[in-house]
Amino acid sequence: MNTLFDKIWDTHVINCIEDGPSQIYIDRHYCHEVTSPQAFNGLRERGIKVFRPEKTICSPDHNIPTLNQDKPIKDPISRVQVETLTQNAKEFNITLYGLGHKKNGIIHVIGPENGLTLPGYTIVCGDSHTSTHGAFGAVAFGIGTSEVEMVLASQCILQAKPKTMRISIEGQLKPNVTAKDIALYIIAKMTTGGATGYFVEYSGNVIKNLSMEERMTVCNLSIEMGARGGMIAPDDITFEYLKDKEFSPKGDKWDNAISYWKTLNSGEDAVFDKEIVFDASDISPRITYGTNPGMGIGIEESIPCIDDIDDAGKVSFKKSLEYMGFLPGEKLIGKKIDYVFLGSCTNGRIEDFRIFANFVKGKKKASNVIAWLVPGSWAVNDQIMKEGLDKILNEAGFEIRQPGCSACLAMNEDKIPAGKYSISTSNRNFEGRQGPGARTILCGPLVAAAAAITGKITNPSSL
Amino acid sequence: MNDKFKLITSTCVPLPMENVDTDQIIPARFLKATSRKGFGDNLFRDWRYDKENKPISSFVLNNPLYKGCILVAGKNFGSGSSREHAAWAVRGYGFKVVISSFFADIFKNNALNNCVLPVVVSEKFLSNLFNTIDSDPDSNVCVDLESQQVTNINTGEVENFEINKYKKNCLMNGFDDIDYLLSKTEDIKSWELNNLLL
Ligand code: SF4
Numbered sequence: 001m002n003t004l005f006d007k008i009w010d011t012h013v014i015n016c017i018e019d020g021p022s023q024i025y026i027d028r029h030y031c032h033e034v035t036s037p038q039a040f041n042g043l044r045e046r047g048i049k050v051f052r053p054e055k056t057i058c059s060p061d062h063n064i065p066t067l068n069q070d071k072p073i074k075d076p077i078s079r080v081q082v083e084t085l086t087q088n089a090k091e092f093n094i095t096l097y098g099l100g101h102k103k104n105g106i107i108h109v110i111g112p113e114n115g116l117t118l119p120g121y122t123i124v125c126g127d128s129h130t131s132t133h134g135a136f137g138a139v140a141f142g143i144g145t146s147e148v149e150m151v152l153a154s155q156c157i158l159q160a161k162p163k164t165m166r167i168s169i170e171g172q173l174k175p176n177v178t179a180k181d182i183a184l185y186i187i188a189k190m191t192t193g194g195a196t197g198y199f200v201e202y203s204g205n206v207i208k209n210l211s212m213e214e215r216m217t218v219c220n221l222s223i224e225m226g227a228r229g230g231m232i233a234p235d236d237i238t239f240e241y242l243k244d245k246e247f248s249p250k251g252d253k254w255d256n257a258i259s260y261w262k263t264l265n266s267g268e269d270a271v272f273d274k275e276i277v278f279d280a281s282d283i284s285p286r287i288t289y290g291t292n293p294g295m296g297i298g299i300e301e302s303i304p305c306i307d308d309i310d311d312a313g314k315v316s317f318k319k320s321l322e323y324m325g326f327l328p329g330e331k332l333i334g335k336k337i338d339y340v341f342l343g344s345c346t347n348g349r350i351e352d353f354r355i356f357a358n359f360v361k362g363k364k365k366a367s368n369v370i371a372w373l374v375p376g377s378w379a380v381n382d383q384i385m386k387e388g389l390d391k392i393l394n395e396a397g398f399e400i401r402q403p404g405c406s407a408c409l410a411m412n413e414d415k416i417p418a419g420k421y422s423i424s425t426s427n428r429n430f431e432g433r434q435g436p437g438a439r440t441i442l443c444g445p446l447v448a449a450a451a452a453i454t455g456k457i458t459n460p461s462s463l
Numbered sequence: 464m465n466d467k468f469k470l471i472t473s474t475c476v477p478l479p480m481e482n483v484d485t486d487q488i489i490p491a492r493f494l495k496a497t498s499r500k501g502f503g504d505n506l507f508r509d510w511r512y513d514k515e516n517k518p519i520s521s522f523v524l525n526n527p528l529y530k531g532c533i534l535v536a537g538k539n540f541g542s543g544s545s546r547e548h549a550a551w552a553v554r555g556y557g558f559k560v561v562i563s564s565f566f567a568d569i570f571k572n573n574a575l576n577n578c579v580l581p582v583v584v585s586e587k588f589l590s591n592l593f594n595t596i597d598s599d600p601d602s603n604v605c606v607d608l609e610s611q612q613v614t615n616i617n618t619g620e621v622e623n624f625e626i627n628k629y630k631k632n633c634l635m636n637g638f639d640d641i642d643y644l645l646s647k648t649e650d651i652k653s654w655e656l657n658n659l660l661l
Contacts, residue, residue, distance in 0.1 A: 014654045015647060020629025023647060025654055035546065037497035046641070051651075063495070077495040084497050128545035128569065142569060144547035145499075146576040146640065154644040156651060160627065162568075192482060193539040196568055226542065228568060292482055292542070312538065312586075316481045409491045430486040430543060432509055 002267040003164050004233050005199050008139045012122045014156060021158040027121040028133075029056040029151045030107045031094070033063055033085040034411070035126030039149035040088040050092040052155040057116060058089045059097040061106045062411045066374050066401035069099055078412065092152070105377020105403045108132040108345035112216065113379050115245025119234035119261040124151060129345050129427065131222040134231035135215035136238055137264045139199070141229035162228045163197055163273035166266070168204030171280035176460050178355065179214035180347060180425065180444030182206070183221035184286040184296045189278065192294040196226030198274065201266060206280045207232060212241040213351040220346045221427055224293040233265040285460060288429050288442040289332055290320040295429075297332075299447060299459050305329040323431055324439050325419075332441075332457050339422040340371040340452040341434070342445060344408040347425035348376025350383045352445040357389040359449035359460065365397035366455030372414060373398055374406040398452070410435040423451040466578060468634040471559055472605040472616075474531035476523055477596045483536055484543030485570065489552040491544075502548055503555025524556075528600040532559045535592055535604075539563075541570025550577045560606050562613065564589045575630050576640065582606060582613050582624045591618060608634060 015023040036058070043050065050056065063078035073079040082099060089096035097103040103110055108129055111117040117133040123140035124130060126148040133140035143157060150157045167186060200222055202215075210218065215232050222230030239258060242248045249257045266272075284298040297303065306328050309317045321328060342348070342356050353375065365371060373393065375381040381403055384390050390400055407414040408426040410433065416422045418437025425448050429440035441457070450458040493505040510522045518525040534553065540563040541549060550573040553561060561574065562582045571581045584592070595602050595617045602617035608631065614621045626634075633639060 011658065014650050017629045017643075020627050023644065023650075025651065025658070034494050038499045038547075041498065042641070048645070051648075081495050081497060126545065126547075128543075142545040144545060144550070144569060144573040144576060146547060146573065150641055150644055153641050154648065154651060156644055156647070158629075158640050158643070192542055193565060193567065196539075196565070223545075226539075226567060292484065313481060315479070316537075319480075411491050411494065428486070428543065430484050432490055433486055436490075436509065436514075 001271045003270045003272060004137065004201055004231060004264055004266045005139060005164050007264060008120055008122065009161060017158070021160045023156050024122060024159050025156055026124050026151050027055065028111070028116060028123045030111055030123070030125035030127070030130065031056055031058040031148065032107050032125070032127060033060040033081040035145050036088065036148055037081065037084045038145050039126070039152055040092065042149040043092070043152055046153070048153055050094060050152045053093040055155060056094045056152065057097070057111065058085055058094055059104055059107045059110055060085050060099055062405045062409065064099055064404040065413050066372070066404050066406045069402045074413070102378050105379065106345045106348060106405055108220070109348060109376030109380065112136065112212070113245070113377060115242055115248035118242065118248070118257070119238060120264055124157065128223040129220050131227070131229040132216050132220040132345055134219040134222065134229050135212060137231060137234035137261065139229065139231065142223065162199045165195060165198040165200045165227070165274040165276065166272045167200055167202055168277045169202070169206040169280050170204040170277060171206065173206060173280045174284060176285055176446055177283050178444035178446055179210055179217040181283055181286045183218045184288065184293065184442065185283045186278065187221060187225045187294050188296040190225040190294070192224060192292045193226045195222070198227050200227045200230040201272075202230060202232050204277070208235065211351065212237060213349045216349070217346055221293070224427060234261050285447050286443065287332060287447060287457060289324065289326055290317070291323055291429055291431050293427065293429060293442060295320065296442070299457070300331070300333055302329055302331050303327070333459060335457045336368070336421070336455060337423045337441070337451050337457060338368070338370065338420040339416050340369055340448050341374070341407040341422055341424040341426060342448055343372065343374030343376065343406050344426035345376060346427045347445050348374060348380065350380050352425065353380070353384050353389055354387070355445040356449045357392045359446060360396040360398065360453055361392050363396055363453045365452055368455045369452055371398050371452050372401060372407055374401045375403045377403050407434050409433055410438070416440070423448050423457070467637040468578060468580065468608050470605070470607050470609070471532065472603050473533045474529070474601055475533045475535045475562070475592070475596050475604055476529045476531060477593055478523060478534060478536045479593050481537040482539045482542055485541055485546050485549040486543055488541065488549040489546065494546060494548050499551050501555065502552040503557065506552040506556040529596070532557055533604055533606065534558045534561045535589070535596065536561060536563045538565045538586070540566050541574070542567040545569040547573045547577070550574045550579055554579050562589070562592065562604070575634070578634065580606065580608060580634065584613060584622050584624065588615070588620060588622050591615065591620060
């Protein structure tokens with residue numbers, strides 16, 4: 001009670017169905033090409049319009065190529081999905097940042113950078129990483145296509161109120177620990193199902209000191225421990241980021257917004273259903289060894305032994321290591337890798353490119369490595385050019401591709417071949433996620449940069 | 464309008480793996496359709512077929528011993544991506560019920576929105592049920608939505624399962640959430656008048 005989550009949720013409840021879900025008003029709806037076509041079809045079948053078209057923003061991201069975006073998409077099915085989104089946006093009068101538009105990019109990257117994501121908002125998208133937007137002190141969560149149809153039809157969805165959890169990170173971080181490492185650490189501690197049914201608020205001095213982009217990385221990964229969403233109370237860092245963004249409120253509206261946003265935090269008397277505190281000094285640069293994001297270790301640590309796994313989990317643990325080609329108990333440091341992917345809605349923002357570029361500056365990419373560096377949006381791409389990071393990267397042997405989801409999931413042309421090892425800053429290491437048979441090792445931008453230089457799993461602190 | 468959900472008695476298909484994620488249920492490369500139909504053919508695609516698209520005989524869906532409209536799965540079924548396609552694939556294949564000791568949230572919601580009933584049972588019930596199916600693939604399970612009871616007919620074990628009244632009502636009567644929301648347009652408009660400040 002009286003948590004940040006409750007404050008926002010409660011003001012958005014229009015009706016409570018007895019012994020059922022609540023009807024919640026949605027302030028912002030993001031939409032991409034994969035999970036929306038059936039929802040638009042549903043509207044057509046019912047013969048209805050979009051109720052509040054100005055509150056939905058569309059951007060194709062999953063299927064788009066990251067080279068030659070000016071040419072037609074080669075894969076016919078990908079092309080149909082992207083075209084279908086374009087047609088739906090037109091027919092239903094919705095804003096579309098289509099392929100070739102200067103605002104196009106991964107939906108979770110472009111929302112925040114344009115000021116479309118604001119504190120106190122309820123935000124949904126047919127995409128589990130919608131939790132990213134919680135970094136602004138919004139209640140943001142992923143929904144299914146039936147729910148996308150609900151939002152289009154009524155600007156509302158029906159949802160049971162989740163339980164609340166506060167995860168605090170206190171103390172002092174070690175050097176070379178990025179926001180991604182914090183998130184991977186939390187997920188490993190919580191396990192992939194550990195926060196199911198909860199909405200998480202991240203707190204503690206470490207979280208409060210994170211930049212907006214770092215906060216987005218942390219909130220982005222909330223879903224990987226099963227949480228409905230994750231959020232961080234808005235503060236001066238949030239307001240500073242939002243000031244003068246294209247769609248942020250202006251003038252008097254800005255002043256009013258600030259005074260409202262300042263009330264958005266968990267009160268001293270806030271009661272959470274669960275509270276967890278982690279010690280920041282326990283976190284090192286991290287990697288995953290298995291096929292879910294909870295199967296992670298500190299980069300110098302060993303994979304657990306079979307005996308460390310409880311009986312019910314042994315079958316999937318073994319299967320997972322077989323898939324990865326790793327042995328129980330072994331260390332991963334020094335293992336050869338084949339691909340490096342910097343990008344996705346987790347780590348495809350300018351700060352991630354700065355970290356990567358800063359590390360590889362004056363060094364050379366390992367010749368055995370294929371590296372895909374993919375900005376999360378055209379705005380990120382333009383900023384890379386403005387800061388001259390492209391030159392640093394080029395000199396070190398890297399090229400920058402065009403924005404999109406890219407190798408985060410195997411829906412576009414960027415697929416990791418079967419059996420190959422991919423050091424990836426994305427969010428999921430599931431079997432086949434980056435391509436059939438692809439072996440994904442998740443990490444932050446700094447560990448990715450170190451691997452790109454040595455061609456092996458490398459502790460960035462050792463270079 | 465959906466079909467009305469009736470009492471179901473059926474043999475089961477066992478999948479004793481834990482943490483089966485939605486990328487396994489329906490791999491991302493099959494998400495490209497623009498209609499809701501046809502996903503059942505690709506349910507568990509990469510476990511079901513090898514690279515040459517030949518059925519992998521060791522996978523349970525390719526084993527003629529196991530059939531029925533009830534899928535029995537290990538803990539934390541449906542984790543990972545929120546894709547509703549996973550529920551369409553489960554439904555499209557012909558499953559009406561999934562029994563597990565734990566479901567990922569979004570999958571559970573998506574299943575309910577698509578007339579697939581997720582039934583949460585205790586770990587003990589689940590492991591006994593796996594044993595039952597293992598020793599006799601023809602044994603039946605009965606799922607009674609009205610009384611919210613699931614019965615392992617072979618052992619006689621009965622458990623109650625939870626479902627909220629609203630969803631239960633929807634499933635039993637075959638109406639959906641959008642029917643409800645469309646009836647509330649006036650409430651929505653008056654909420655907007657009082658609350659939209661920004
Ligand atoms: S970058 Fe990856 S996780 Fe993010 S929206 Fe795209 S596919 Fe989903």
